[in-house]
Structures are given as C-alpha cells and as structure tokens.
Amino acid sequence: MQTADLLPLILVLAAVAYGFAYMRSRSVAAPLGGIRNLKALPAYYAARAALWCAIPALVILGTWAAFEGKVIQDIVMASLPAELAPQSAGHASLTLSQISNLAAGKLDPAMVPDGISGAAALLQELREQSSRFKALLVILISVLGGAFAWTRVAPHINARKSVERTLQRLFFVCAAVAILTTIGIVFSVIFETVRFFGKVPMSEFLFGTSWSPQTALRADQIGSEGAFGIIPLFTGTLMISAIALLIAVPVGLLSAVYLSEYASRPVRAVVKPLLEMLAGVPTVVYGFFAALTVAPFIRDLALMLGLEASSQSALAAGLVMGIMIIPFVSSLSDDVINAVPRTLRDGSLALGATQSETMKNVIFPAALPGIMGGILLAASRAIGETMIVVMAAGLAANLTANPLDSVTTVTVQIVTLLTGDQEFDSAKTLAAFALGMMLFIVTLLLNVIALKVVRKYREQYD
Amino acid sequence: MSTISSTTIGTISSTMNPTAIKESDMPEADPKKAPIERPADTVIEEGKTVGIPFSDDPKFQLRNVEVFYGEAPAIKNISLDIARNEVVAFIGPSGCGKSTFLRCLNRMNDSIDSCRIKGSLQLDGQDIYDPKRDVVELRARVGMVFQKPNPFPKSIYDNVAYGPRIHGLANRKSDLDDIVENSLRKAGLWNEAKDRLDAMATGMSGGQQQRLCIARAIAVSPEVVLMDEPCSALDPIATARIEELIAELSESYTIVIVTHSMQQAARVSNRTAYFHLGHLVEVNDTSKVFTMPEHELTESYITGRFG
Numbered sequence: 054m055q056t057a058d059l060l061p062l063i064l065v066l067a068a069v070a071y072g073f074a075y076m077r078s079r080s081v082a083a084p085l086g087g088i089r090n091l092k093a094l095p096a097y098y099a100a101r102a103a104l105w106c107a108i109p110a111l112v113i114l115g116t117w118a119a120f121e122g123k124v125i126q127d128i129v130m131a132s133l134p135a136e137l138a139p140q141s142a143g144h145a146s147l148t149l150s151q152i153s154n155l156a157a158g159k160l161d162p163a164m165v166p167d168g169i170s171g172a173a174a175l176l177q178e179l180r181e182q183s184s185r186f187k188a189l190l191v192i193l194i195s196v197l198g199g200a201f202a203w204t205r206v207a208p209h210i211n212a213r214k215s216v217e218r219t220l221q222r223l224f225f226v227c228a229a230v231a232i233l234t235t236i237g238i239v240f241s242v243i244f245e246t247v248r249f250f251g252k253v254p255m256s257e258f259l260f261g262t263s264w265s266p267q268t269a270l271r272a273d274q275i276g277s278e279g280a281f282g283i284i285p286l287f288t289g290t291l292m293i294s295a296i297a298l299l300i301a302v303p304v305g306l307l308s309a310v311y312l313s314e315y316a317s318r319p320v321r322a323v324v325k326p327l328l329e330m331l332a333g334v335p336t337v338v339y340g341f342f343a344a345l346t347v348a349p350f351i352r353d354l355a356l357m358l359g360l361e362a363s364s365q366s367a368l369a370a371g372l373v374m375g376i377m378i379i380p381f382v383s384s385l386s387d388d389v390i391n392a393v394p395r396t397l398r399d400g401s402l403a404l405g406a407t408q409s410e411t412m413k414n415v416i417f418p419a420a421l422p423g424i425m426g427g428i429l430l431a432a433s434r435a436i437g438e439t440m441i442v443v444m445a446a447g448l449a450a451n452l453t454a455n456p457l458d459s460v461t462t463v464t465v466q467i468v469t470l471l472t473g474d475q476e477f478d479s480a481k482t483l484a485a486f487a488l489g490m491m492l493f494i495v496t497l498l499l500n501v502i503a504l505k506v507v508r509k510y511r512e513q514y515d
Numbered sequence: 516m517s518t519i520s521s522t523t524i525g526t527i528s529s530t531m532n533p534t535a536i537k538e539s540d541m542p543e544a545d546p547k548k549a550p551i552e553r554p555a556d557t558v559i560e561e562g563k564t565v566g567i568p569f570s571d572d573p574k575f576q577l578r579n580v581e582v583f584y585g586e587a588p589a590i591k592n593i594s595l596d597i598a599r600n601e602v603v604a605f606i607g608p609s610g611c612g613k614s615t616f617l618r619c620l621n622r623m624n625d626s627i628d629s630c631r632i633k634g635s636l637q638l639d640g641q642d643i644y645d646p647k648r649d650v651v652e653l654r655a656r657v658g659m660v661f662q663k664p665n666p667f668p669k670s671i672y673d674n675v676a677y678g679p680r681i682h683g684l685a686n687r688k689s690d691l692d693d694i695v696e697n698s699l700r701k702a703g704l705w706n707e708a709k710d711r712l713d714a715m716a717t718g719m720s721g722g723q724q725q726r727l728c729i730a731r732a733i734a735v736s737p738e739v740v741l742m743d744e745p746c747s748a749l750d751p752i753a754t755a756r757i758e759e760l761i762a763e764l765s766e767s768y769t770i771v772i773v774t775h776s777m778q779q780a781a782r783v784s785n786r787t788a789y790f791h792l793g794h795l796v797e798v799n800d801t802s803k804v805f806t807m808p809e810h811e812l813t814e815s816y817i818t819g820r821f822g
Contacts, residue, residue, distance in 0.1 A: 317628065396665035400728070403623060403659035404678040404735060405651045414677065415667050 055184065056118045059191050063114070066192075067107040070199030074102030077206045085208060093213035098202075101212040104219050106199035110191050117187045125179045129172050137168040152176055242493065245486030252480040253281045258487060260284065264450035264461075266470060266481045281484055283491060285452040289367065289460035293442060294435040296371025296456060297378060301431055304375075305382025306424065312383070313390040314412055325387065332380040336440040343373035343445030355457055362457040365447035371456065374441050381431040382424075389423025390416060422506055429503035433496045439464040463492050562592040565809045566799035567786075570598035574739060574769045575620060580634035582615055582624070589615045591793040592634075597739075602761065602770045604780035604801065607790035608821065613773045616790070617741050619643075620771065621657035622650050638739075655682055658732035662744040664724035666716035666731075671708050674716045674727055675699060678735035694734055702730035703760050722753025729760060733768070740764065742772040746779065758783050777817055781805045789813045 078095040082088045088095055129152060130138075130145065139145035148169070154160040155173035162170050206212075250258070261282020308328065312321050348369035355362035393416050401411040417424075439462075447459035448469060470485035477483075562579070573596035582590035590612045597603050605613035615624065622643060624630040636643040643653060655678070666674050675695045678684075685691035695712070699705040704726045708719075716727055725745060732740055742761070746754040761770060761783045774780050780787050780801065787804040789797045789812070797810040808814045815821060 394665070396661055396663055397667060398626075399623060399659075399661060400665040400667065400731075401677070402626065403621065403654055403661075404681065404731065405654035406677075406681050407651060410681055414681075419668050 056114060056187075059114055059188060063107050063110050063191065063195055066110075066195045066199060067103040070106035070202065071099040071103040073199070074203050074206050075099035077203060081206060081208060091208050092211040093216075097212040097216050098206045100216050101219075102199055102202035102206070104216065105202035106195050108219070109198050110195035113194050114187070114191050117183075117190070121183050121187070125176065125183060128179060129176045132175055133172055134168040137166060156180075239493070242486050242490050245483055246490045248478075249480065249483035249487040252483065257281060258283060258484075262452055264466070266466070266484055279480060281480065283463070283488065285450040286461060286463045286466055286488070287491075288452060288454075289446070289450070290436055290462040290464075292367050292454070292456060292460060293371045293374060293446060293462060294432060296368060297374035297435040297438075298428070298432055300372060300375025301378040301382050301435075302428055305379045305427075305431070306386055308379070309383045309386035309390060310412060313387050314408060314416075325384070329380045329384055331377060332384075334377070336377065336438065337444075339373050339377050340440045340444035343369050343441050347373055348445050351457070360457060363447070363459045365445060365459040366457050367446050367460045368456040370442045370444075370446035373445060374435055374438055377438070377441070378431040378434050381434060382427050385427030385430065386420070386424045389420040389427075392423070393419045422509070425506045426503050429499055429506075433499050436492070436496060436499075437464060439468055443468065463488050467492075561794065562594070564594065564795045564798055566797045566803075568595045568788075568795070568798040570596040570601075572599050573597065574599045574639065576635075576637040576640070578635040580616070580619065580632070580636060582612070582619060582633075583631045584627070585629045589793055590619075593795040595788065595795060595798060597769060597771060598786075600765065600767070600769055601786060602765045602772065602784045604784035604787045605771065605773045605790060606775075606777060606780050606787060606816070608816065609775075610792075611790040612793045613788075613790045614743055617743055617771060617773050618659075620739070620741055621654050621659055623659065625650065651682075655735050656737055657739045657741060658735065658737035659741040660725070660728050660732050660743070660745045663748050664721055664728055666719070666724050666727050668715065668717050670713045671699075671716050671719070671727060672712040675730050675734050677731060682735055684735065698730040698734040699727075701733055701764065702726045703756060703763075704730055720753070722749050722756060725749060725753065725757060726760065729757070729764075733764070737768065739769040739771065742770065744773050744775060747775060754779070777805070789816060791816070 075095050075098070078091060078098040079088065082091050082095070085091075091098075126149060130149070133139075133148070137148070139148050151160065151165060151169055152172045153176065155162060155165060155170060156176045162173075258281050261280060262284045263280040263282050264285045265280045267279060308324075312325055312328075316324060344365070348365055351366055351369050351372075352362045352364050397415050397419060398411055401415045402408075406414065442462045442465050446461065446465075448461050448465065449459050450461050450466070451458055453460065467485045467488050470482060470488075475482045575595075575597040577593065577595045577597075580590055580593045580595075581588065593616065605617060607613050618624045619632055619636060620638075620643070624632065632644060638653070638657065642648065667677065669677075672695055675698050676685075676691055679691060679694050685694055696705060696709075699708055704723060707723060708727075716724065719727065725748075729740075729745075746757050749757065758779060761772065764770060765783075765785075772780075772783065784801045786798060787801045788795060789804065789808075789810070791812050797804065797808060797813045799809065803809075804813060805817060808817060
C-alpha cells in the first residue's frame with residue numbers, strides 16, 4: 054500500500070473509532086442516569102478516540118515515508134559489486150538513477166551491466182517489503198490507539214482536557230509550519246548568497262553602478278567578465294515604485310475618503326467591490342495593457358512634446374502598477390476611516406466644522422496609522438511586482454533618472470537570470486539569490502517599519 | 516401597582532381581554548400585568564402637552580415637530596419653547612425620543628440618511644432647517660456636549676483651539692491663547708490643565724475629558740449648549756463637578772440637557788420636559804414636576820414605576 058492510500062484509510066479508521074467511542078460513552082452513561090454524569094460530553098470521548106487512532110499512526114507513517122527512500126538507497130548502493138561502486142557524488146547519482154529507471158522498466162536491461170540489474174531487482178524487492186511493513190505497522194498502531202482510547206471511555210476520566218490540549222498543540226503546529234517555511238526560504242537564499250559573495254566582492258555588488266551579468270560559460274568563450282552592481286537595479290525599482298505610489302496613494306486615499314464619508318450607501322455598495330476588482334486582475338493582463346496601450350501612448354505623447362522617449366518606459370510600467378495597487382490603499386484606508394469612532398466625527402461637526410474640515414483635522418490624523426499600513430503594503434507589492442515591468446519597462450539596466458527611459462528592476466533581473474539554460478554555480482545564476490536576499494531585506498524592513506508605525510499610533514483614540 | 520386610575524384599567528383590559536383574542540395567538544397576554552406595562556397607549560393625546568410648554572422670550576420656538584427614521588416616527592408632533600438663559604432638562608424612559616429631539620436643535624441628525632424632520636424649528640425667529648441656512652454658522656451658535664467624552668486625539672490646547680481655529684476667531688496666537696485659557700477656566704479645568712496643555716487629551720480622566728469637551732464647546736462662544744447625558748459615563752464626584760459647572764454656565768448660556776438621572780434634572784434645571792414614546796407629555800417648572808406633576812405618566816416615571 055502506498056502512503057497516499059494509507060492516509061484515507063487512517064481517516065476512515067479514525068471515523069470508526071469516533072463512532073464506537075461515542076456509542077460506548079452513551080451506553081456507559083445510560084445506567085448512571087444520562088450523559089450529565091460523565092466527566093465530559095460524549096463528543097469529547099469520541100474525539101479523543103479519533104485522535105488516538107489517527108495521530109500516532111500519522112506520525113509513524115510520516116517518519117517512515119521520510120526515511121524509507123534514503124535507507125533503501127543506501128542498502129542498494131552498498132550491495133553494488135566493488136567495480137561498480139561510484140567514485141564521485143555525480144557518479145553515484147547517475148548510477149542510482151540508472152538503477153531506479155531499470156526497476157521502473159524505463160530502461161532496457163540489456164544496456165546495463167549485470168551488477169546494476171541485480172541492484173535494480175534488490176531495489177524493487179526492498180520497496181515492496183517496505184511498503185508492506187509500513188501498511189501493516191500503520192494499521193496496527195491505528196487500531197491499537199483507537200482500542201486503547203475506547204477502553205478509556207469511563208465516567209471518571211475527563212476526556213475534555215486531553216482533547217483541548219491536543220487541539221492547542223495542533224494550532225501551534227499550524228503556526229509553526231508558516232514560520233518554519235519562512236525560515237527555510239531565508240536559509241535556502243542565504244547559502245546561495247554566501248556562495249555568490251565568494252565569487253563577487255560584496256562592495257562591488259552593493260555599490261557597483263553597472264549591471265551586466267553575462268559571463269563566459271566556457272574557458273575559451275569570448276565574453277565579458279560580468280558586472281554585478283545593483284545600483285541601477287535598485288534605482289529602477291525605486292523609480293517605478295515611486296511612480297506607482299505617486300498614482301496609487303492620492304487616488305486610493307481620496308477614493309477611500311469619498312467612499313467612507315461622502316458616498317451614499319447604494320453607491321458605496323457598487324463602487325467598493327468594483328474598485329477591489331482591480332486587485333483581482335492578473336498582473337500579466339496589466340502587463341499587456343502597459344506594453345500595448347500605455348507605453349506607445351506615452352511615447353507618442355513625449356514625441357509630440359519634443360521629448361525623446363523609448364518605447365518601453367519606467368513611466369508606463371509605473372502608471373499601470375499604480376492603478377494595480379490602488380485597491381490596496383483605498384480598501385484598507387476605507388476600513389480604518391470607518392473604524393474611527395462616530396463620536397469623534399460628531400464632536401467635530403457639532404463645533405461647526407464642515408465635512409472636509411472634519412476629515413482633514415480629525416479623521417485623517419486618527420486613521421493615519423492604518424492608512425500608513427495600507428500604503429506600505431502597496432509599496433511592498435510595487436517593489437515585488439515583476440510581470441508589468443518585464444513587459445512595459447524592459448530589461449536594460451540603465452542608471453537613469455529619466456522616467457521616459459527604459460529601466461529594469463530587481464525582480465525582473467531575478468527572472469531573467471533564472472530562466473533558460475544555466476549552470477548553477479556561476480556567478481550569474483548565484484547573483485539571482487543575492488538579489489532575492491536584498492529584496493527580502495528591503496521588504497522586511499518595510500514591513501517592520503509598517504508594524505512599528507501601526508503599533509506606535511494604535512491607541513491614539515478610544 | 517394598583518394606583519393606576521380605574522379608567523385606564525378599564526380601557527386597557529377591554530382591549531386585552533383574552534376572550535376577545537384566541538388564546539393560542541397571545542399566550543402571554545396576562546390581563547393582570549398588561550395595564551402597568553403600557554399605560555401610554557390610551558392616555559396620551561398627540562400634540563397635547565400639559566403644563567407650560569411656551570415662553571414669552573423664546574430662544575428656540577419649536578412647533579409641531581415630527582421626526583421619522585425611515586417610516587418609523589420617533590417624535591410625534593411636539594411643540595415647545597426654550598427660553599433665553601434657562602436650563603431645560605429632557606427626561607423620559609430610553610427610546611422616548613429626547614436625544615433625537617435634542618439633536619434636531621443643531622441639525623446633528625443631518626448625517627443620518629434615513630432621518631426626516633417636519634414642522635417648524637426656529638432659533639431667534641429664523642428657521643433652523645431652511646435649505647439656505649448655513650449649518651456651520653448654526654452649530655457655532657448651538658454647541659453640543661455628548662454622552663461619552665469625545666476629545667480629539669490631539670493635545671489639550673488643540674482640542675480647545677479647534678473651534679476657534681475653524682471659525683477664524685483669533686487673529687494672533689496670543690488671542691487664541693486667551694480663548695483657550697478663558698474656556699478652560701469657565702469649564703473649571705484650567706488649574707488641572709495649565710501645566711500640561713501640550714499633553715494628549717485622551718490621557719485625562721473621564722471627568723476631565725468631559726469638562727474639556729465643555730470647554731471645547733464654549734470656546735466658540737455659542738449662545739446655546741446642548742448636553743446629551745453628559746454625566747452618564749462619569750462617577751458621582753465628576754458628575755457633581757459638571758453639575759456645578761452647568762449652574763455657572765447657565766448665567767451666560769441657554770442650556771438644554773438630556774438626562775436619565777432625575778436628581779440631576781431636579782438639581783440643575785429651571786424647567787423639565789417629560790418625553791414618552793415620542794410624545795412630549797408634560798413641561799413644567801422643575802420644582803413642580805418633581806413635587807406635583809400634572810400628568811399621571813410623569814408621576815409614574817418620577818416615582819420609579821417604570822422607565
């Protein structure tokens with residue numbers, strides 16, 4: 054039996070254990086005069102039985118599945134005759150894939166040495182054995198666990214406590230999964246980044262003003278040494294993000310003010326979802342729009358005004374990105390403006406302030422932390438956005454302050470570095486991880502600032 | 516329980532007679548309890564107020580006022596005068612419309628979409644609800660203090676200076692300083708606040724916050740101050756200070772106060788108006804209302820029989 058088949062089986066067994074324990078707790082309670090004489094409700098006894106049935110079995114199954122492959126591999130490799138024993142790590146993985154392909158029937162046995170086909174047979178056999186033992190063990194543990202819990206259905210045993218405790222741990226595990234994933238991502242990036250800095254000095258990376266990551270792949274190939282200065286990338290990112298925020302912050306904020314303070318209820322019910330729909334448009338569609346409509350329009354406009362403009366420009370990407378992040382600003386701002394207590398509004402209006410004076414002097418300052426949170430979220434989104442920039446702003450790493458020029462951003466360069474053929478130990482490829490690390494640090498800093506801002510002002514009114 | 520007049524019991528028990536209605540429809544219709552629960556249904560005549568609702572020198576002249584929330588009437592045909600420099604207390608059980616009526620006086624109900632107002636409301640002979648009327652000017656003349664202290668999350672100084680700044684009452688910083696100081700003095704808060712004018716107003720105690728709100732309201736030199744249960748969130752000591760303050764302010768302002776505390780109404784007001792289910796039942800001199808009320812509903816309320 055495969056792991057995938059065992060999982061539903063465990064769930065079925067748990068359901069059965071639930072049913073049995075439920076019935077038993079009721080029948081135990083009946084002679085005592087009803088379930089109120091039990092320490093816990095029947096559902097708790099039943100849930101405990103289901104947990105006893107499922108959790109140990111799942112743990113065993115998970116552990117087995119995690120180590121099964123590695124253990125079998127080691128046994129198979131050790132069984133190889135001496136002349137076939139691999140000399141290097143590369144050779145070992147080649148041999149291993151030969152063996153497993155043979156075992157899967159994808160390779161003709163005539164094409165490999167005898168030792169390999171023997172190993173393949175061993176692999177096949179070990180796998181079957183492992184699978185049998187695994188299924189047997191898991192089902193046994195599951196049934197035993199359920200049976201144990203079933204015997205523990207008794208009026209004086211409090212099942213509520215152990216169920217609550219288990220649930221508490223379950224919630225902790227869920228929270229831990231998210232944190233561990235983040236940590237895992239950070240580490241996977243850190244190791245590659247360290248390798249990159251072994252090839253390119255950090256000062257060149259951080260302060261270099263030229264970005265041209267093309268390096269020679271072979272020793273005899275004619276190619277540049279490669280330049281890895283991130284300044285043009287970060288200026289490009291900052292310029293596009295700044296343009297996007299220049300569009301999104303005023304438009305988003307003012308539309309939030311309109312929605313929360315001026316719009317009648319029916320208008321609000323229509324406009325707010327429509328505005329939020331902007332966030333649902335796939336970024337690649339925004340990319341078309343930027344590349345095919347906005348960018349040519351900007352170029353024509355610039356030519357008409359006698360300015361020189363490239364057909365791909367930071368301005369086009371920034372404008373469209375700004376439209377994309379309007380809902381981040383408007384929706385969050387609308388929520389926080391609505392959260393400002395009515396009494397503050399009334400207090401200001403009762404002093405003879407107009408609606409806009411009330412907005413400017415009272416509501417806006419009170420809602421500022423939430424609004425800042427929305428803006429920073431939008432900024433993180435703008436910095437991380439890739440697709441619109443690829444399509445509308447180009448790939449040329451120009452160090453320029455002219456928004457009509459084509460620029461590129463950190464995320465776009467990561468994409469171009471990691472797509473297509475590549476070797477994973479060249480500076481060019483490793484540079485992508487270093488860029489990712491920088492981007493991670495920058496967005497992390499933005500998030501920390503956002504949290505600090507929110508925390509600092511959170512208790513302002515109440 | 517048995518002091519309700521016999522005529523009332525007669526009318527109500529005839530409508531509530533269980534034999535007239537199927538038992539299954541109204542299982543809880545208990546003829547013994549019904550007359551005490553709702554004596555109002557039969558004894559209020561719409562638009563008829565006992566006592567002395569009118570004045571020779573009215574600040575507010577309110578005639579046939581009706582207020583609706585959507586279709587539901589909240590105020591049913593009320594006529595009342597509020598005289599210059601008097602303190603009028605509005606009392607009555609919860610939901611009787613006294614706060615709604617108070618908020619009509621400076622058009623605070625404007626921000627409620629479903630609210631409609633009929634009748635004639637005049638301040639110094641000018642219609643409050645005239646479409647051409649500038650509500651900013653109206654609210655500068657008719658200030659308001661709310662149930663829950665609502666200082667702005669700004670410094671004490673900025674709270675008091677808020678109104679004067681909006682209305683351009685001070686040409687120089689020193690003028691503004693004077694206004695702030697005078698307002699805080701009138702509100703009895705100067706000694707506590709003078710050393711921390713730059714501190715956040717939200718850090719003050721509830722009673723101080725409410726006095727700050729009064730200072731903020733009088734900083735724009737209004738003619739009338741409306742108070743909507745100004746002491747309901749305060750402890751007895753803070754309440755006593757606010758009541759002293761109302762007595763002092765009544766020398767220069769017209770004050771309308773909504774309160775749930777009958778002792779408070781008795782202590783601070785010249786006249787008391789008793790509201791019941793959207794009707795204005797009785798308006799009389801406060802001493803008369805609390806010693807010899809003319810209307811039986813008023814008597815029931817002030818003796819604690821309901822509400």
